[in-house]
Amino acid sequence: MSINLRTVYAFAREMYPKINAEHIQYGTAGFRGKAEFLDSVMFRMGVLATLRSRYREGAVIGVMITASHNPEPDNGVKLIDPKGEMLEPSWETIATDLVNVTDQDLEQMVATIIKDNKIDINSSSYVYVGMDNRYHSPRLLKAVADGVIALKGNVREYGIVTTPMMHYFVVAANTKEAYGKPTEEGYYEKLITAFEKIRNGQLETGNYRNNLIFDGANGVGARKMLQFIKRMSNSLNVNVINQGIGSGKINDECGADHVKVKQRPPISMPDLEPYSRCVSVDGDADRIVYFFNNDSGQFRLLDGDRIATLIAGYLMELIKSCNINLRLGLVQTAYANGASTDYIVNKLKVPVSCVATGVKHLHHKALEYDVGVYFEANGHGTVVFSDHAKLIIKESAQINQNAKTLLLIIDLINETVGDAISDMLLVEVILSHKGWDVKDWISTYEDLPNQQLKIKVQDRNVIETTDAERVCVRPKGLQDEINKVVSNYKCGRAFVRPSGTEDVVRVYAEASTEDDTLQLAYEIGLLVQRMAGGVGPELTKPSNAHL
Numbered sequence: 333m334s335i336n337l338r339t340v341y342a343f344a345r346e347m348y349p350k351i352n353a354e355h356i357q358y359g360t361a362g363f364r365g366k367a368e369f370l371d372s373v374m375f376r377m378g379v380l381a382t383l384r385s386r387y388r389e390g391a392v393i394g395v396m397i398t399a400s401h402n403p404e405p406d407n408g409v410k411l412i413d414p415k416g417e418m419l420e421p422s423w424e425t426i427a428t429d430l431v432n433v434t435d436q437d438l439e440q441m442v443a444t445i446i447k448d449n450k451i452d453i454n455s456s457s458y459v460y461v462g463m464d465n466r467y468h469s470p471r472l473l474k475a476v477a478d479g480v481i482a483l484k485g486n487v488r489e490y491g492i493v494t495t496p497m498m499h500y501f502v503v504a505a506n507t508k509e510a511y512g513k514p515t516e517e518g519y520y521e522k523l524i525t526a527f528e529k530i531r532n533g534q535l536e537t538g539n540y541r542n543n544l545i546f547d548g549a550n551g552v553g554a555r556k557m558l559q560f561i562k563r564m565s566n567s568l569n570v571n572v573i574n575q576g577i578g579s580g581k582i583n584d585e586c587g588a589d590h591v592k593v594k595q596r597p598p599i600s601m602p603d604l605e606p607y608s609r610c611v612s613v614d615g616d617a618d619r620i621v622y623f624f625n626n627d628s629g630q631f632r633l634l635d636g637d638r639i640a641t642l643i644a645g646y647l648m649e650l651i652k653s654c655n656i657n658l659r660l661g662l663v664q665t666a667y668a669n670g671a672s673t674d675y676i677v678n679k680l681k682v683p684v685s686c687v688a689t690g691v692k693h694l695h696h697k698a699l700e701y702d703v704g705v706y707f708e709a710n711g712h713g714t715v716v717f718s719d720h721a722k723l724i725i726k727e728s729a730q731i732n733q734n735a736k737t738l739l740l741i742i743d744l745i746n747e748t749v750g751d752a753i754s755d756m757l758l759v760e761v762i763l764s765h766k767g768w769d770v771k772d773w774i775s776t777y778e779d780l781p782n783q784q785l786k787i788k789v790q791d792r793n794v795i796e797t798t799d800a801e802r803v804c805v806r807p808k809g810l811q812d813e814i815n816k817v818v819s820n821y822k823c824g825r826a827f828v829r830p831s832g833t834e835d836v837v838r839v840y841a842e843a844s845t846e847d848d849t850l851q852l853a854y855e856i857g858l859l860v861q862r863m864a865g866g867v868g869p870e871l872t873k874p875s876n877a878h879l
């Protein structure tokens with residue numbers, strides 16, 4: 333194979349010229365932006381994925397085209413490393429450099445990456461590409477594929493798939509199918525087989541009812557849930573709303589982010605009995621939250637913290653009942669509701685760690701446990717099992733029924749990344765084993781009221797934090813002021829940090845009452861505005877707070 337780097341430049345100049353001079357950065361969620369400016373970014377990510385595959389000795393690298401929970405005009409791209417993890421941080425920097433050079437400098441930049449990383453440019457490479465169902469995704473997918481072709485790599489196009497499916501395909505291929513077949517059918521088969529074996533025909537127990545409303549956010553999650561339903565033997569009755577057919581726009585008034593942030597149900601909800609179980613996933617189906625209305629019509633949310641505590645508690649019980657010795661832990665971020673942490677540590681006796689925001693931090697920490705459960709409060713998470721844990725469980729399964737169930741649960745979980753549909757099937761298994769309805773589930777603990785604010789400042793990076801973002805070390809004196817304010821509130825807790833995905837400083841506050849929480853968030857927000865270079869109008873006092 334002979335590769336001429338001139339081809340890369342020729343492709344770029346002719347088909348994917350860089351039309352936006354604005355500097356963009358590979359962030360927590362890869363590159364995101366308005367779709368019309370992303371063609372050259374996509375082409376270059378195809379080039380980079382090919383180089384990365386050659387650097388990793390021909391292992392499959394994944395590319396997912398999606399803007400997740402963002403609005404319809406947006407799109408984005410992220411790379412998936414061979415074990416299904418997010419792209420290694422040093423290559424995030426390379427990615428940023430590569431998309432920001434001019435077309436003229438592109439060829440030289442590619443040559444530098446090859447030289448610096450000692451890449452054998454003539455070795456084989458494999459890139460798998462998938463996309464969500466935004467109308468501009470097919471065009472962007474072609475740009476990625478052309479990036480691979482420009483370097484004579486091998487590309488496999490999966491079409492419309494969820495983000496977690498792409499992670500699954502990459503791992504399945506790189507483990508030579510030990511993890512499953514790297515096809516859409518292989519994915520359904522793995523999850524459905526495990527789910528139906530665990531269900532074992534027992535569909536309703538105690539208060540558990542076999543019906544569920546599924547809000548697909550007008551995204552790919554809806555389509556794939558419909559595919560699941562087709563292949564399932566009535567083991568779960570799912571009614572899919574916001575299917576993405578007709579005029580509904582992706583994530584518009586629906587989906588997990590809408591439900592969690594606005595604290596209200598999505599549009600197009602059918603008339604339901606109180607306490608009917610409902611779920612919402614986001615636009616690329618890697619996040620999930622549950623919700624219901626109680627008999628006074630009040631909306632109640634069961635978010636990522638609830639799902640995490642339910643799963644960790646259940647796995648702990650199963651492990652104990654098998655008499656095996658495995659270290660199970662739960663990983664959260666500072667956004668986890670304090671009541672959830674209190675419940676899991678003091679009632680369920682499961683150790684909890686707190687890490688910085690962003691799934692890669694949670695995933696990394698979870699790998700330190702034999703069984704690591706991790707979730708962000710917004711519903712993104714999964715469980716990872718160490719090889720040691722899998723071995724012990726397998727041995728125990730020869731004599732113990734609960735260990736057999738644990739083995740099936742491992743198959744049901746998408747360990748590669750948070751997967752809304754896999755997480756949902758696991759929650760359904762647990763609720764049905766416990767014979768619980770949503771009332772039983774929500775009564776495990778009472779959430780502390782909480783609020784988040786976004787504060788605009790001149791430069792959000794003037795805020796520096798430590799201790800998993802719970803303590804602010806810069807600007808000097810801000811943390812002392814925060815401590816003083818927080819000490820006036822019962823069960824008060826608050827922290828500030830610069831967002832990694834938006835140009836804002838985020839404020840989080842919780843306290844024992846709604847009014848106190850609003851007031852606490854307001855006071856902390858004001859401190860940020862005054863001490864960290866706030867721009868725009870001063871925050872207004874919350875109207876229903878009693879002073």
Ligand SMILES: CC(=O)N[C@H]1[C@@H](OP(=O)(O)O)O[C@H](CO)[C@@H](O)[C@@H]1O
Pocket residue numbers: 360361667689690691708710830831832833834838
């Ligand atoms: C408070 C919050 O929800 N933050 C989100 C958000 O990060 P920020 O760094 O807070 O902008 O986007 C991340 C990527 O999707 C997600 O992992 C994280 O949970």
Ligand SMILES: [Mg+2]
Pocket residue numbers: 400401614615616617618619
């Ligand atoms: Mg998402």
